[in-house]
Amino acid sequence: MSQRVAEAFIDKYSNRVSDVTRDLITQALQTSELKKKHILIKTGERHPYAYFMVRGSARSYYLKDGIEINTWFALENDIIGSLLNFRDLPARETVELLEDSTVLAIDIPMIRKHMQFNQEIAHVILAIVEEYALFLEEKAYYLQMTDSMEKYRILMETAPELLQRVPLTHLSSFLGMTRETLSRIRAK
Numbered sequence: 001m002s003q004r005v006a007e008a009f010i011d012k013y014s015n016r017v018s019d020v021t022r023d024l025i026t027q028a029l030q031t032s033e034l035k036k037k038h039i040l041i042k043t044g045e046r047h048p049y050a051y052f053m054v055r056g057s058a059r060s061y062y063l064k065d066g067i068e069i070n071t072w073f074a075l076e077n078d079i080i081g082s083l084l085n086f087r088d089l090p091a092r093e094t095v096e097l098l099e100d101s102t103v104l105a106i107d108i109p110m111i112r113k114h115m116q117f118n119q120e121i122a123h124v125i126l127a128i129v130e131e132y133a134l135f136l137e138e139k140a141y142y143l144q145m146t147d148s149m150e151k152y153r154i155l156m157e158t159a160p161e162l163l164q165r166v167p168l169t170h171l172s173s174f175l176g177m178t179r180e181t182l183s184r185i186r187a188k
Contacts, residue, residue, distance in 0.1 A: 013131075021120040031103070043063070043090075046085065048108050051079070051081060052104040053075060056076070056100060057073060059170055068173060072139060075162075098167075151176065
């Protein structure tokens with residue numbers, strides 16, 4: 001694994017950890033080069049990893065009446081996972097890569113074991129969980145409090161690169177509109 005990738009990941013969440021803690025966290029990390037359409041997490045399965053997107057993109061979706069409903073997208077420097085997986089419970093959503101990607105796999109059981117004895121690792125994991133909780137809170141707010149047009153406007157302001165990197169079918173599902181409606185909105 002690239003030491004530089006591990007260092008960047010650790011520093012994103014805490015740059016004040018001892019060398020011993022860095023070594024313990026690094027032991028729980030593994031870099032992987034994966035192809036577009038690779039499934040990182042599958043609905044209904046327990047999964048012992050969370051991921052940090054180094055390069056590439058991913059989407060999360062669930063099936064409702066046989067239709068894929070996209071719930072979020074991940075780009076570089078995003079955490080990918082589920083709190084259900086952290087609790088060794090089956091995933092509710094599937095996570096699929098949208099591009100050839102480089103991900104940092106985080107071994108959840110190993111990290112949980114280290115957390116019991118290392119306060120610094122517990123603080124790093126707390127920072128990750130806080131970031132994820134904020135992401136979930138924002139997602140819930142926008143789902144409940146905004147219509148499709150407002151969601152599109154917010155998407156344009158916060159993550160315009162998604163429009164170039166994510167197929168319109170997935171974006172329209174995420175925004176709660178048809179592909180045709182999204183095409184009309186984009187044309188304006």
